[in-house]
Structures are given as structure tokens and as C-alpha cells.
Amino acid sequence: MIQRPPAEIGQKLEQVDTPALVLDMDGFEKNQKTLFDLVKGRVRVRPHAKTHKCPEVAQRQIALGAVGMCCQKVSEAEAMVDGGVHDVLVSNEVVGAPKLARLAELSRRAKLGVCVDNAQNVAQIKAAGANVDVYIEIDVGMRRCGVAPGAPAVALAKEILKHGLRFAGLQAYHGRAQHIRSMEERHAVIETAAQHVQHTKRLLAEAGIACPIVTGAGSGTFMLEVEAGAWNEIQCGSYAFMDVDYAKNEWAAPLPRFGHALFVLSTVMSRPSPEVAIVDAGLKASSVDSGMPGVWQQDLRYTHASDEHGWIEGKNPPALGEKLLLVPGHCDPTINLYDWYVCIRGGVVVDLWPITARGALY
Amino acid sequence: MIQRPPAEIGQKLEQVDTPALVLDMDGFEKNQKTLFDLVKGRVRVRPHAKTHKCPEVAQRQIALGAVGMCCQKVSEAEAMVDGGVHDVLVSNEVVGAPKLARLAELSRRAKLGVCVDNAQNVAQIKAAGANVDVYIEIDVGMRRCGVAPGAPAVALAKEILKHGLRFAGLQAYHGRAQHIRSMEERHAVIETAAQHVQHTKRLLAEAGIACPIVTGAGSGTFMLEVEAGAWNEIQCGSYAFMDVDYAKNEWAAPLPRFGHALFVLSTVMSRPSPEVAIVDAGLKASSVDSGMPGVWQQDLRYTHASDEHGWIEGKNPPALGEKLLLVPGHCDPTINLYDWYVCIRGGVVVDLWPITARGALY
Numbered sequence: 001m002i003q004r005p006p007a008e009i010g011q012k013l014e015q016v017d018t019p020a021l022v023l024d025m026d027g028f029e030k031n032q033k034t035l036f037d038l039v040k041g042r043v044r045v046r047p048h049a050k051t052h053k054c055p056e057v058a059q060r061q062i063a064l065g066a067v068g069m070c071c072q073k074v075s076e077a078e079a080m081v082d083g084g085v086h087d088v089l090v091s092n093e094v095v096g097a098p099k100l101a102r103l104a105e106l107s108r109r110a111k112l113g114v115c116v117d118n119a120q121n122v123a124q125i126k127a128a129g130a131n132v133d134v135y136i137e138i139d140v141g142m143r144r145c146g147v148a149p150g151a152p153a154v155a156l157a158k159e160i161l162k163h164g165l166r167f168a169g170l171q172a173y174h175g176r177a178q179h180i181r182s183m184e185e186r187h188a189v190i191e192t193a194a195q196h197v198q199h200t201k202r203l204l205a206e207a208g209i210a211c212p213i214v215t216g217a218g219s220g221t222f223m224l225e226v227e228a229g230a231w232n233e234i235q236c237g238s239y240a241f242m243d244v245d246y247a248k249n250e251w252a253a254p255l256p257r258f259g260h261a262l263f264v265l266s267t268v269m270s271r272p273s274p275e276v277a278i279v280d281a282g283l284k285a286s287s288v289d290s291g292m293p294g295v296w297q298q299d300l301r302y303t304h305a306s307d308e309h310g311w312i313e314g315k316n317p318p319a320l321g322e323k324l325l326l327v328p329g330h331c332d333p334t335i336n337l338y339d340w341y342v343c344i345r346g347g348v349v350v351d352l353w354p355i356t357a358r359g360a361l362y
Numbered sequence: 363m364i365q366r367p368p369a370e371i372g373q374k375l376e377q378v379d380t381p382a383l384v385l386d387m388d389g390f391e392k393n394q395k396t397l398f399d400l401v402k403g404r405v406r407v408r409p410h411a412k413t414h415k416c417p418e419v420a421q422r423q424i425a426l427g428a429v430g431m432c433c434q435k436v437s438e439a440e441a442m443v444d445g446g447v448h449d450v451l452v453s454n455e456v457v458g459a460p461k462l463a464r465l466a467e468l469s470r471r472a473k474l475g476v477c478v479d480n481a482q483n484v485a486q487i488k489a490a491g492a493n494v495d496v497y498i499e500i501d502v503g504m505r506r507c508g509v510a511p512g513a514p515a516v517a518l519a520k521e522i523l524k525h526g527l528r529f530a531g532l533q534a535y536h537g538r539a540q541h542i543r544s545m546e547e548r549h550a551v552i553e554t555a556a557q558h559v560q561h562t563k564r565l566l567a568e569a570g571i572a573c574p575i576v577t578g579a580g581s582g583t584f585m586l587e588v589e590a591g592a593w594n595e596i597q598c599g600s601y602a603f604m605d606v607d608y609a610k611n612e613w614a615a616p617l618p619r620f621g622h623a624l625f626v627l628s629t630v631m632s633r634p635s636p637e638v639a640i641v642d643a644g645l646k647a648s649s650v651d652s653g654m655p656g657v658w659q660q661d662l663r664y665t666h667a668s669d670e671h672g673w674i675e676g677k678n679p680p681a682l683g684e685k686l687l688l689v690p691g692h693c694d695p696t697i698n699l700y701d702w703y704v705c706i707r708g709g710v711v712v713d714l715w716p717i718t719a720r721g722a723l724y
Contacts, residue, residue, distance in 0.1 A: 002364055003437060003721045003722060003723070003724070006723075006724055015460075017458070017460045017461065017724045018458070018724070019723050019724070050669060050670065072669070072670040073670065075365060092631075092670065093631045093632050094631075095629055095630070095631040095632075095642070095682060095683050096379070096380070096629050096683060098377075098379045099379065117632055117634070118632065118633070118682055120682055120683075121682065139634060143634065143638075144632070144634070144640055144668065144671055144673070145631065145632035145634060145640050145671070146632075146634065175668060267457055267458050268457070269454075269455045269456075269457040269507065270455050270457075270479055270480065270506070270507035270508075271480070272479070272501060272505065272506070272507060272508065276505075278506055278507050280457070281723075283649070283651050283695055284694075284695055284698050284723065285723055287645070287649075287651075288651050289645050289649075289650050289651065289667070305651070306506065306537060307412060307434070307694050307695060308412065308434040308435065308454065309506055309507070311506070320457060320480055320482055320483065321457050321458060321482075332646075332669050333645055333646055333669060336646050336699070337698070337699075337721065337723075338721065338723075339721055358721075359365045359699065359700065359701055359720075360365060361365070361368075361381050361643075361646065361647055361699075361700075362365070362368055362379045362380070362381070362382075
């Protein structure tokens with residue numbers, strides 16, 4: 001069930017078995033520095049481990065100043081705590097007795113936070129004996145989880161306090177906004193979200209309820225949240241890697257342009273015709289939920305994926321046995337397909353990082 | 363990296379943690395019996411392990427008469443051999459020195475076959491010292507891998523024999539045909555494929571080259587191949603599970619209608635509005651490459667997936683904490699997201715099967 005690494009430290013990139021998830025260390029470190037430099041002293045950074053699933057990445061983010069990690073699942077949080085992360089926010093609702101029991105158990109090993117959007121769930125968290133910071137998720141336009149901003153959030157905060165739990169603040173994350181292509185529209189959507197946050201904070205203050213943290217934001221919008229002034233913690237994850245989908249966004253100030261640092265290395269396994277090469281990386285090697293992978297620095301297109309094959313089309317595609325770097329369409333579900341990052345610097349494998357939260361669904 | 367099972371044997375379905383990959387044993391066994399009864403004495407069955415990734419499933423197929431397994435990757439074949447399968451056809455081209463070295467190594471532990479579509483690759487297989495049955499893949503209309511039928515296939519067979527390798531026959535698989543909705547069109551496509559096979563066999567016979575096996579076919583067409591008379595081995599995989607995509611096909615004689623036996627169990631984690639429930643199974647729990655999952659036996663629709671969330675819409679969706687069975691849109695990449703099948707009979711967990719070839723990409 002654990003697959004062995006497709007490479008050994010010291011090998012050249014060309015020697016890595018395929019398909020392999022390749023992390024370009026220079027690009028990765030540059031993306032990290034770009035984000036942390038930009039927001040330093042303005043907001044806390046709590047990067048999302050749902051993207052990287054890897055304590056090695058988490059430790060490097062913490063070394064740069066991250067306060068801890070976000071996770072979407074209790075099992076993901078367990079993998080991070082097992083990997084030495086001491087502060088995790090489960091940026092999601094945790095529902096059901098087995099999950100809450102595990103959350104409670106984990107809360108005795110690390111500083112833990114969790115989101116709620118329902119009074120019944122608050123009572124369950126209390127009953128489970130979880131020692132957690134409780135954040136209220138408000139729906140700022142994504143229409144997924146979350147209570148409505150304003151009065152409903154205040155009512156839920158009172159429930160949290162009534163149960164003797166710690167109300168830690170608000171989560172206001174607009175996931176849909178991350179992929180709105182135009183900067184102007186993205187800006188407008190985050191401005192509206194900021195108004196919802198400010199309104200809710202005002203009502204909480206009027207009710208005498210302190211709201212220490214407002215957490216949210218993703219790689220596609222975070223500087224808009226920072227400049228709006230309503231958030232004091234950001235949750236970006238994809239910025240470290242970038243993918244084809246994010247690259248389709250319009251990128252302009254105040255947002256920096258991150259570079260592609262994550263790749264799927266593939267091999268040409270068939271050359272059925274002059275303008276087609278078939279590679280050994282299909283949709284089990286690069287998730288196609290947000291579109292096909294891109295071909296890195298070559299005038300070729302990955303036009304179609306089946307389970308284990310990809311169609312590369314264009315003039316003079318590479319020969320049988322040649323290797324090709326692909327840029328994943330969507331980094332999060334692609335990383336979740338692999339057991340290892342193959343870390344590359346200067347064309348040489350310098351490290352192999354286990355993706356310990358791969359498949360952490362529960 | 364290995365996730366612990368989301369259930370214990372003896373638990374009720376309602377107690378299983380979510381998301382979980384659930385196999386309904388009665389439905390699974392019925393699908394198995396349907397296929398093996400139908401083709402008994404007519405063709406050999408070599409089911410595809412790319413779908414199930416699990417030696418426990420393989421062993422049950424072999425017990426029903428399967429001659430062995432198909433795999434798409436050498437690492438998948440290794441997992442099957444490690445799990446007690448003694449006869450594996452890698453129904454794919456294997457290119458590159460590390461993969462061929464592993465193929466050669468594995469060929470000393472099990473009866474192994476491999477496909478080729480390129481003379482250069484034939485020479486590499488010989489050089490690697492692999493003791494394998496060599497099949498020529500011909501392109502019968504899928505336009506993926508494969509040489510053209512007819513003379514190019516005969517030329518490649520001569521290459522195989524020239525290198526002192528065993529020419530075992532042809533692989534003629536039409537993957538695209540599996541999902542053509544109309545029976546009439548699917549039938550026409552397989553008829554054309556059969557003509558390509560017959561023509562190639564005739565030319566091989568004229569060249570004095572024996573062609574013992576023609577292997578191919580999938581769950582959406584296999585009886586068309588059986589009735590066409592040009593194949594003597596079928597490679598179906600999805601028939602054991604079924605998914606939403608296959609269910610959209612028109613199913614009529616000679617093809618049987620398989621039933622859904624594979625599910626993703628999910629929990630309602632938020633109820634943001636009267637006609638929307640958010641479940642904890644998103645696109646990391648059920649691959650959306652072929653469309654959204656279905657909702658099992660309820661008048662509800664799974665309308666949208668994000669990484670860890672699914673939107674369930676309709677009148678009276680289930681309450682917070684209630685569980686919902688989903689039917690995966692596409693079974694192969696969905697199974698590849700999990701470490702365990704939770705096997706259910708009569709609403710009770712009767713077994714937990716490890717998915718040992720999960721993530722076997724190399």
C-alpha cells in the first residue's frame with residue numbers, strides 16, 4: 001500500500017522512474033519566500049496542509065514563520081501532529097462520534113482548532129470532551145458550509161460560550177473566489193466578504209464577545225484579504241506549488257505571481273503517429289478535475305487523459321523513452337495520488353519526502 | 363501513508379467512519395457470477411486489476427475460473443504477484459530501463475506477459491532478460507498505443523521471433539468503445555475491430571506465425587467481442603463494481619446488466635439551506651473525471667464537488683450527521699484513492715480488504 005520511492009537521492013532527474021511527483025526546490029523555496037516576505041508583520045500565516053499533505057513541507061513553512069497548519073480532516077491533522085506540528089486548525093466542520101472522539105484525543109497532544117456552523121455540532125464537541133479553539137465558519141459567498149454572517153453567527157458564538165467552550169474567532173473563506181479569472185471580479189467578491197466579516201465582528205463586539213482571530217483566504221486572493229483589513233490569519237496552500245488552473249488567473253498587484261514548482265515526470269511509452277506521443281501519466285497520475293496538465297516549457301499540448309495514459313500532441317513530440325515534465329491541472333488532488341515528493345535541485349534528486357497524509361480522508 | 367481502516371469487522375454500516383469505500387458483497391458476487399457464467403467455455407477471462415488493485419478480489423476471480431490478471435503497470439503486477447497471483451499480463455507497453463529490470467525480475471517469480479508496439483522496445487525487453495510472453499498491441503480504433511493492424515503487426519511479430527522472444531498473440535482493446543452509449547454504435551465499432559483482428563491473424567498465418575491468444579474487451583463491450591469470434595480472452599474490470607458512467611450506457615443483449623456494488627459512504631457535515639446538504643466526500647473521495655457521483659436510491663443529486671466537500675441537492679436532504687451512499691462516477695480512479703475496501707453483507711462489515719496496488723504508478 002505504500003509504494004516505494006521512484007528515485008534515490010543523488011540520481012539525476014532523467015533517472016527517476018515515472019510517473020513521479022517532482023518538486024523543484026529552488027522554485028518551491030522562492031514561492032515560500034515570496035509569500036512570507038509579503039505578509040510579514042501584517043497577518044499570521046497558517047498554510048493549508050490539505051494541499052501538501054506532508055510534514056516536511058509543514059516544518060519548512062513553520063521555520064518561515066507559520067503559526068501552524070490548517071487541515072480539512074482529523075486524520076490529516078493526526079498525520080501533521082505525528083509529523084511534529086504542534087498547532088493545527090481543522091478548518092472544517094467535524095461531524096460524527098468517531099471523528100469527534102479522535103479530535104478529542106488529538107487535542108490532548110497538540111493545540112487544536114475546529115470550525116462549526118451548527119449548534120448541534122457545538123454540543124457534540126462539548127460532549128466529546130475536545131479541548132479545542134472553536135471557530136465559527138461564516139458563509140461569505142461560497143455557499144458551502146458556514147452560517148450566515150451577522151446575527152446567526154452571534155447566536156452560535158453564544159452557544160459556544162454557553163457550553164463553556166473557547167470561542168476563537170471566525171473562519172471566512174471564499175473558495176470559489178480563488179479561481180475567478182479577473183482581478184477586478186475577485187477584488188469585488190473579497191470586498192463583499194470583508195463587509196460580512198466586519199458586520200459580524202461589530203455585532204459580536206456589541207454582544208460583548210471577543211473575536212481574536214479571523215482566518216481565511218487562499219492563494220488566489222490572500223493579498224486582497226490582507227489589504228481589506230478584516231482578516232488576521234491566512235490559509236494559502238497552493239502558492240508553494242502552483243498549477244495550471246491557478247496560472248489561468250489574472251495575476252496583478254497586490255498579488256504576487258508564483259512560479260510552477262510542482263511537476264509530474266512522465267515517459268513517452270508509445271509514438272503511434274508523427275504528431276502524437278503517449279505518456280505513462282494519465283488521470284491516476286495527474287488529477288483532471290480542473291483540466292488537463294500542461295507540458296512544461298515545450299510547444300506541445302496534453303490533450304486527453306485515460307486512466308494510465310496521456311496524449312501529447314504537437315510538432316516533433318519527444319521520442320520513445322524520452323521524459324517530459326507536466327504541470328498538474330490541480331495540485332491538491334494530484335499530490336494526494338502519490339506517496340513521495342521527489343525533491344530536485346540543479347537536476348539532481350536531493351531529497352525524498354513521504355506524503356504521510358495522502359489518503360487521509362476521515 | 364497507509365491509512366487505518368475506517369471500520370472494524372462486525373460493525374454496522376452506520377458505524378463506519380466516512381468517507382469509506384464500501385463493497386456490497388452480495389452485489390459484487392452476483393456481478394462476478396453473471397460474467398463468468400456468461401462466457402464459460404467460450405473465452406478465457408483475465409480480469410483487469412487496474413480497476414480493483416486488490417489481491418483479495420483477484421483471488422476470488424481466479425476461484426471462478428480467471429486465468430490470471432491484467433495489470434497496466436509493473437508495480438501493479440508486483441502487488442498482484444506479492445498477493446499470490448501467479449499469472450499476470452501487463453496489458454501495456456513497458457518502456458525504460460528501471461521498469462524493464464523490474465519486469466525481468468518479476469518474470470522469475472510468475473508467468474508474465476507484456477505488450478509491445480515498437481521494435482526498439484522489443485530489443486529492450488530482450489536486453490533486459492525478461493522471460494515474458496510478448497503480445498503485439500494493435501490499434502483497432504482507440505488511437506492510443508498500438509501498431510496498425512495487418513502488415514505492421516506481422517513485421518513486429520517477426521522482430522519478436524528474431525530476438526528469440528515468445529510471441530504470444532495480439533492485444534486488441536478498444537477503450538473508447540466501452541463508453542459509447544448506443545448499443546448499435548458500440549456493436550459497429552467492435553465489428554470493425556474484429557475485422558482488423560481477423561485480417562492480422564490471416565496475415566500472421568500466411569507468414570507461418572502462430573497467434574495463440576487474442577486478448578482485449580472491457581465491461582461495456584465484452585459479449586460483442588465474444589460473439590464476433592475473433593478474441594479468445596477478455597479483460598473486463600469494472601463489471602464487478604459498476605459506476606455512474608457505465609450505467610449511462612444502453613445495456614441490451616448480448617450484454618448483461620451489472621448492478622452497482624461499489625459505493626462511497628459519506629456523512630452530512632453541514633446543512634446550509636433547506637434543499638442543500640454538504641457531505642464530507644469531495645473529489646479526493648470520488649473521482650469526478652467522468653462526472654459527479656450518483657446518490658444511491660434517493661431522489662437527490664450530487665451537483666458539485668470541491669476537494670473535500672460534495673453538494674447534495676433536492677427536497678428533504680438528510681439531516682446533519684446522517685450517512686449517504688454515493689455511487690462513484692468512475693470506479694477505477696476512485697478505488698485508487700483508498701487503502702481499504704469495507705466489505706458489507708446484510709448491513710454489517712464482514713471484511714476489510716487492503717488495496718495493495720493503490721498508487722502503483724510505476
